[in-house]
Amino acid sequence: MLTLPSFRLEAFFAQWEFAARHHLTASDGQTVTVGELLEIAGTDPAELLGLELGYVPTTGTDALREAVAGTFAGTSRGGGAAVAPDDVLAFAGAEEALLLALSELLSPGDHAVVTVPNYQAMESVPIATGAEVTGLPLWTGSGESLRWTLDVDRVRDALRPATKVVAVNVPNNPTGFVPDLDAWLALAALCEERGIVLFSDEVYRGVEADPARTLPPAVEVCATGMTLDVTSKSLGLPGLRVGWLVSRDRALLGRIEARKHWTSICNAGPSELLATLAVRNAGALRARLRAVLDANTKTFDAFFADHAQWFDWQAPDGGCVAFPRYRGPDGVEEFCARLLHERGVLLLPASLYASDLATVPADRFRIGLGRRDPEPALAEVAAFLAAQA
Ligand SMILES: Cc1ncc(COP(=O)(O)O)c(C=O)c1O
Incomplete structure (x- = not known):
């Protein structure tokens, strides 16, 4: 087993996620009930009630893998070959996939490049394998002139003969950043040319503010691409705990599957059934979430415009989270x-995104736009700020 550090964000959430009055930093999308999901899918509840509660295959059920594979065919501007069910491996959430895939891909003597800031598993697992890991900052400039960017030249400069993995997450948590298509395709081509796995966390794909900016999945535009996705974020169903990896390298998927024999063995059957319905109806679920995000973006834009002396705000290009800058003299x-203890509003300060690989801007905080009705939480923030003036 790897020796892993504390997962700062998850440890903080373990303490506060269900204790704070206002969760204003959720990374997931507005969820639905089991009944609503069955209704969206047009599925008779008897199908769920009649499901036998036996084990399901470690790889994931055929139905789930077929549904996932079906989302790739013809959806890409990259024009890659269709994905087959055998290119898909299911997991208990995206987190299990991150742990098992990155620990299979990397060993002492190997090298990886990982974007920063990141969901901590993406850097802590590679570091724990004993591989050398280089951080690739996703920004230029600092303070109010900071800009999010993916600098492919910098990736190229960081590569070594021992580089096995370039790990990215777009749309990005926590910044909401989506690179432009040219940079994305250049990165895909670079990884393919060097035989490096482009490990691509795409859990927020499909809910971009401008649908034209939806990037093709790594597995469609890069022969060595590996796409990670899950029901938790863009489909709004984190409680199902069903994620999946997609790769053309079936031998690699087989080795990762062998690791899963030591962890969850297989997913919960009812979850895989519901996840299958969700994937088949991804368009409708994402449209629901996009409507929440559009309404919330207007609300957040207005809030931050009203409090411009306190914040630098940029709405996310995609996904459910943003990483605005706090300008107050007390620091983020x-x-x-104080916001948490005095007003019950949960945000994630920059320290929870601290990286061992690069110095993350210390004046930022993560805020979530994916859940309905943020107004009461924003009213608490406004009242808190008014009391500081
Ligand atoms: C970018 C990213 N990847 C992976 C995960 C893990 O997802 P899950 O909770 O579905 O395992 C998260 C969760 O917040 C995330 O934000």
Whole structure:
């Protein structure tokens, strides 16, 4: 087993996610009930009630893998070959896939490039394998002139003969950043040419603010691409705990599957059934979430415009989270701590995104736009700020 550090964000959530009055930093999308999902899918509840509660295959049920594979055919501007069910491997959430895939891909003596800031598993697992890991900052500039960017030249400069993996997450948590198509295709071509796995966390794909900016999945535009997705984020169903990896390298998927024999063995059957319905109806679920995101973006834009002396705000290009800058003299850590303890509003200060690979801007905090009705939480923030003036 790997020796892993504390997962700062998850440890913080373990303490506060269900204790704070206002969760204003959720990374998931507005969820639905089991009944609503069955209704969206047009499925008779008897199908769920009649399901036998036996084990399901470690790889994931055929139905789930067929549904996932079906989402790729013809959906890409990259024009890659269709994905087959055998190119898909199911997991208990995206987190299990991150752990097992990155620990299979990397060993001492190997090298990886990982974008920063990141969902901590993407850097802590590679570091724990004993591989050398280089951080690729997703920004240029600092303070109010900071810009999010994917600099492919910098990736190229970071590559070594021992580089096995380039790991990225777009749309990005926590920044909401989506690179442009040219940069994405250049990165895909670079990884393919060097035989490097482009490990691509695409859990927020499909809910971009401008649908024209939806990037083709790594597995469609890069022969060595590996796409990670899950029901948790763009489909709004984190409680199902069903994720999947998609790759053309079936031998590699087989080795990752062998690792899963030591963890969850297989997913919960009812979850895989519901996940299959969700994937088949991904368009409708994403449209629901996009409507929430569009309404919330207007609300957040207005809130931040009204409080421009306190914040630099940029709505996400895609996904459910943003990483605005706090301008107050007390600093973002104090701001978030007081907001939580005095007003019950949960945000994630920059320290929870601290990286061992690069210095993440210390004046930022993560905020979530994916859940309905953020107004009461924003009213608490406004009242808190008014009391500081
Ligand atoms: C970018 C990213 N990847 C992976 C995960 C893990 O997802 P899950 O909770 O579905 O395992 C998260 C969760 O927040 C995330 O934000």
